[in-house]
Amino acid sequence: EVQLAESGGGVVRPGGSLRLSCAASGFSFDDYGMSWVRQAPGKGLEWVCGINWSGGITTCADSLKGRFTISRDNAKNSVYLQMNSLRGDDTALYYCVRAAIVGKTFDVWGQGTMVTVSS
Amino acid sequence: QSALTQPPSASGSPGQSVTISCIGTSSDIGDYDYVSWYQQHPGKAPKLLIYDVRERPSGVPDRFSGSKSGNTASLTVSGLQAEDEAEYHCSSYAGNNIRLFGGGTKLTVL
Numbered sequence: 001e002v003q004l005a006e007s008g009g010g011v012v013r014p015g016g017s018l019r020l021s022c023a024a025s026g027f028s029f030d031d032y033g034m035s036w037v038r039q040a041p042g043k044g045l046e047w048v049c050g051i052n053w054s055g056g057i058t059t060c061a062d063s064l065k066g067r068f069t070i071s072r073d074n075a076k077n078s079v080y081l082q083m084n085s086l087r088g089d090d091t092a093l094y095y096c097v098r099a100a101i102v103g104k105t106f107d108v109w110g111q112g113t114m115v116t117v118s119s
Numbered sequence: 120q121s122a123l124t125q126p127p128s129a130s131g132s133p134g135q136s137v138t139i140s141c142i143g144t145s146s147d148i149g150d151y152d153y154v155s156w157y158q159q160h161p162g163k164a165p166k167l168l169i170y171d172v173r174e175r176p177s178g179v180p181d182r183f184s185g186s187k188s189g190n191t192a193s194l195t196v197s198g199l200q201a202e203d204e205a206e207y208h209c210s211s212y213a214g215n216n217i218r219l220f221g222g223g224t225k226l227t228v229l
Contacts, residue, residue: 043222043223044122045208052216059215059216095164095165103170104153104155104212105153109166111164
């Protein structure tokens with residue numbers, strides 16, 4: 001079964017850092033690009049960062065102003081999101097998603113890990 | 120990189136059809152045939168419904184259909200059923216590996 005399992009969420013103070021992890025299983029991980037998508041409480045979805053199959057191409061939303069970094073380890077079937085200088089508006093459920101081979105879409109979603117930025 | 124615009128809510132009675140719009144710009148929806156729609160039930164992760172404007176993944180009923188005209192994409196749900204009550208999110212590729220989402224539309228089946 002194709003699965004994505006996020007971990008690493010929690011409560012962090014403003015200005016702090018957090019590293020999210022996503023463990024993939026059930027598919028050939030290094031064939032796929034991956035992304036992180038977040039959803040603030042009661043709000044819509046927001047694409048955060050994406051990475052290609054090899055890790056050689058990474059892109060993040062301009063609104064993050066360089067605070068977040070995405071990376072992957074194909075030997076561990078894992079993708080990561082390093083989040084620095086966290087702010088209150090970063091509070092959200094963070095989903096790990098798989099980029100489909102066909103079409104620029106996300107065909108598999110994890111269950112999400114919650115990040116709360118609060119003093 | 121502005122979010123796409125969706126109506127916050129939509130509704131219809133069982134058996135009816137409802138259409139949800141998603142308005143973008145000439146730099147995203149208008150420039151690429153890479154519009155996706157996702158269905159999200161409360162407390163659940165989003166599920167892919169439509170990709171590449173009108174393509175359905177295996178297992179998605181043909182009651183769900185997508186289309187695009189200019190900078191606006193649409194999702195039509197025909198023959199509404201109670202289980203269609205959910206949040207619907209549109210997304211578009213915007214070039215340079217960037218993706219945009221709409222604010223989501225809550226569909227209520229009356």
